[in-house]
Amino acid sequence: MQHTEILNKNLDQLDSVYLIYGEDRYLIEEFIEGFTDKFASKELKDFNLNIIEEDEQLVNSLINSVKTLPFMTEKRIVIVYTYDLFKKKVKDAEIIYNLLADFPESTILLFVSYQQPKKSLKIFKEVKKVGKVLKFEALKYKKLDDWIANKIKSYGYQIENSAITLLEEAFNNDLQRLDSEINKIITFMGADKFITTSHIEGIISKDWLIEDNIVFDFVDAIGRKNTSLALKLLSDIMQQGTDAKQILGMIARQIRLMLQSKLLSNERLTVDQIAKRLNQHPYPIKKCLQQSHNFSVDSLELALEKLFETDCRLVTGSDKNLEMELLVIRLKEAI
Known part of the structure; x- marks a missing residue:
């Protein structure tokens, strides 16, 4: 079922229970905002909308919220943000299961999870039986x-x-x-x-345009063993005030994406197939594959190790500027 179909329904056409899950928090929160704006009267939201976080008091909070009668409307809405409930067997899950099996018609319950649910769990099967399960996938x-x-x-x-x-x-x-x-x-x-x-x-944001291009050029300079250019580019980005650990993270992301792309390309996957597998836009994948010609799989793996070692040295209080300059030498040797 499309998410928009639910928002086009009337209140009395809704299911009593929904599980909403996915890793794209924006889409989930956008849906929840649209759902509550339409089905929970703005003037009466304080009385007819409960938001609950999964904690040790979940069962009591849920039972009290679900069994409270709506005020001056047909139904009230209860939203539960879950962590472990649909991920593994948890204490009191059986009580919640029994609650779902005999659910009051005066309440609409939305379970929210930012993780993939474990579909073998009894509670997942019950939600699917009595209500609807909605998956929000990242857009591509x-x-x-x-x-x-x-x-x-x-x-x-x-x-x-x-x-x-x-x-x-x-x-x-x-x-x-x-x-x-x-x-x-x-x-x-x-x-x-x-x-x-x-x-x-x-x-x-100019910071993206500058940093993204510099990091790409920096990694490219390393691959071409152009130490002087790599040092200059590193100096440029550090002079912008970017934190050393942040720079390490950007370089690691670029190298990791290059490694993943190269491995999948070796399996004869196309750019579009690699992009789909890695949940990326095809354009950066194409750039990574072009850049990866100067690197072997082993050298990319070793480069990630050198980045991790540098990160550890920064944590222990080593001189940031010196460590970043030494990183260039270590990466060059790794290639």
């Missing part, structure tokens, strides 16, 4: 393109395809960050209602 390809275009359209603007691609290159499918950058773009657009690549390049 055309769905991500459409999300960006529709978000832009909701503000009364249009955007060219190449500008959508640039946003995806910058922020992948991080909807929270995309939403923030789109808001920024709209703020600066003024009377011009058509967004182009030039607009995007002029408005979106």
Whole structure:
């Protein structure tokens, strides 16, 4: 069932119990916001909406909330953010199972999990039996393109395809960050209602444009054993005030993505197949594969080890500038 179908229903058409899960918190929270805005009267939300976190008091809190009668409406809504309930057998799960088996018609219960549920659990099977299970997957390809275009359209603007691609290159499918950058773009657009690549390049966070390109060029310089260029690029990014550990994280991400892409390419997967497997946009995968020609699988694995060793030295209080410069030498030797 599509999530939008549920939001198009009337209150009396809803199921009593839902499990909402997935790793994309933005989509889940967007759905919950839409759900509560439509089905919980704004004036009576304090009386008819309960939000519960899974803790030692979960059973008592849940029973009390579920069995409380709604105030001046047909149904009340209870939202439970879970951690272990759908992941493993937990204490008192049987009590919750029995509650679901004889659930009051006056309440709508939403279980929320940011993890993949264990489908063999008795409680998962019961939710599926008496209600609905909704999975929120990270958006990719055309769905991500459409999300960006529709978000832009909701503000009364249009955007060219190449500008959508640039946003995806910058922020992948991080909807929270995309939403923030789109808001920024709209703020600066003024009377011009058509967004182009030039607009995007002029408005979106310069720190991404600078850091992402420098990290890519830095790794490329390492692969070409151009130590002087690598040191210069490292100096450039550190002079911007970027923390040493943050730089390590960006370099590690680039090398890790390159390693994963190279391994999958060795299995004869296409760029699109690799992107799908790694939950990435195809563009950075294509760039990684091009860059990986200067690296072997063993050298990439060794480079990750050197990054980890440098990270440990930074934790123990070693001189940051010296350690980062030595990292260049160690990475060059690893390649």
